Amino acid sequence: MVSVATTATAAFLAFGLAAAPASADTGVDARYTGNIASGHQLKFEDGTVVGTTLFKLTFSDGSTIPAYCIDLETAIRTNADYVEDDWSNYPGEGEFASSQPGKVLWILQNSYPTVSAEELAEKAGIPDLTEKDALSATQAAIWHYSNGADLKQDGNPEAVWKLYKYLVDNATEIQQAPASLTITPNEASGESGGSIGEFTVSTTADSVPLTLDGPDGVKTVDLDGNPVSEVGNGDKFAVLVPEGTPDGEATVSASVTATVEIGRLFRGLEGTPKTQTLISAGKTSTEASAEVKVTWTAPKPSETPSPSPSVPEESPTPTPSPSDSPSPTPPAESPKPTPPANRPGLPVTGAALGGLIAAAVVAVGGGGAAMYLARKRRSGADDA
Template sequence: MTNSSFPRTVGRAGLAASAAAFLAFGLAAPAAADPVETYEGSVRGQYVGNAENGTSVKVGGENTRTSLFNLELEDGTVLTTYCIDFRTRIISDAWYREDKWENYPGKGDFAEPGKVHWILQNSYPALSAEELGAAAGVEGLSAEDALGGTQAAIWHFSNDMALDGDNNAAVTGVYEYLIGEAKDLPQTSEPDAALSITPGTASGTAGETVGEFTVETNAAEIPVVLDAPGGVTLVDIETGESVETVESGDTVGFAVPAGTAAGEASFSLETTATVATGRLFKGESDEPTQTLITAQGGQTTVSASASATWEEGGETTPPTDEPSEPSEEPSEPEAPAPSPSDEPSETPSAPADDSNQPTLPVTGGALAGLVAAGIAALGAGGGAIYLSRKRKAASTEGLEG
């Protein structure tokens, strides 16, 4: 009689244990978090060519053209802008979105935005060439030289670029005047957004206020257009009161009553607002394009929206015939008395009826413990079967002898 049963038994036990272990680790793996949108800029525009060209300047050993760029917004309003990203070229027909100074994506550092903002307010085209020439002490200043000197001064503070010594006297005079007089306006001097909502999306659970959306705008009260299931309202985060209009600085969220089915809601805003001088516009595409900053703003119709989703709260457990979980730890059962016989039984005893015992969910460390216990039980069972068959074989051989 062969003993091949034991290796096969042990092999099956190991396979079962491995499968259980892999299953355990699979159940314990956390789901990856979805990325969350953090900023919803509302004003979009497209680069549609140059408004005017200035005198070429020599910066960092390179002759570089200077221009004011046309940025056409979605409602047809055209803004004029300067470049604040010396090391990145502009892409034809690139789309841009209004954004915050802190989100400047250029290759060069936007090191002193406060001084750039001062220059925009005190140079060309905010001032005429004649006015800028008088301030800078440059007689007969042309628009081309005013533009070239202004752009060079902006690059000095946005990208740490210095004007070389062999530029024409008018451009050099404007450049030196602007960098010498520029004041580092505080970060709070950044002009307000025409309209934005931060963030653009949120998620939560019924029975709570979902989302915390901050409105930024330079417009007055803006009516709210709500798209939500019955019972869901838009409320002020601080007071909890429902809102029908919002202003700059307001923070709102969706009040979702407990028991509301999983769903979604959104709100939108639309108004006429000003895109001010000094607002940053960055490219929407993954392909880098020059970052622009408004030299002359304008009024435009703007809109923004935000949305939220929620899961149903207070999950209920389906009714069962099993008794509820006991509030106290069950007492340890007494160990059974050992059998008087040393011979293991060939017929395993019937398992105790545990159908009425309460069960608990198995997760994490508890699941790992059960897997380990299962492996130990399989090993013990395999050993018992092996000993039983060996003794039976020995008994049979004794009878045959």
């Protein structure tokens, strides 16, 4: 893809960065406002032909800085807004952040425009090296590490090829410089009655004053709880919210004149259309600012559970051993009920009535027999 460069309108200088959308970005803001210089059209091994450009970034106070492209596959957008950031947050195509970004920084520190074309010609042994040659070779060497692009030897100016090889062969990995001013993370939350957050400051300034906007009693402290109003590069701080402070929030802001160093990444502002990612090729002093937000609530009372009523443990029922088990005893038979004796005045029914009738029959029969024998005796006596 051929990078496209256009000139920004003068409205930027009239209105500054007010048009930039609010976001969670940290670091100094800038805008692409045109080109400082253009180099050669270069041919690469994959057949790509790309133009080379040294871009210009302008900050809100009017200061400017030169920048190269580190995203070969994305075009730059007219009037694009940028924010300074760390290499690890590279958003473009390719693998700049995970390849060898420190070698890109070495190239920026040891090539054009940090080092003049005349000095480069002497160091690299390239007679008649022009600024256009130096710019083109520097950009090609950056793309070699940021996007894995390999410059062709044939079809490109010889001086460009020689300086490109010199830079690629001699580049070494070095660490990026601190940000002009960033505070991370940009927000934290917690409960009143203690410190909230652990904010880390990165800055090129010697000292950065902190300004807190919040309720009475809330203050900035170091991680040991001591009040602090100024911080430096690498310092950490927190926000102390006294116990009993109503639910609320506070902001901590910082503003200082700081230096934007060589090799600082500038990515497109969040929430804006995609644009090429740039890297600073010079340094400048500018107004840098950062802000973090803290929110808190009152701690919730701890809930003490009601004691559960104790349940007495049941003693286990002993299991008798086989020898202790008694032999089963058959249940005793219930005695048969004895019929009640007959009582005068009570009706006679059932089996009792049958017995009375039988007795009566026997009695009648016996009486008849007795009368028969008595008559027979008397008859025999009379015959005698």
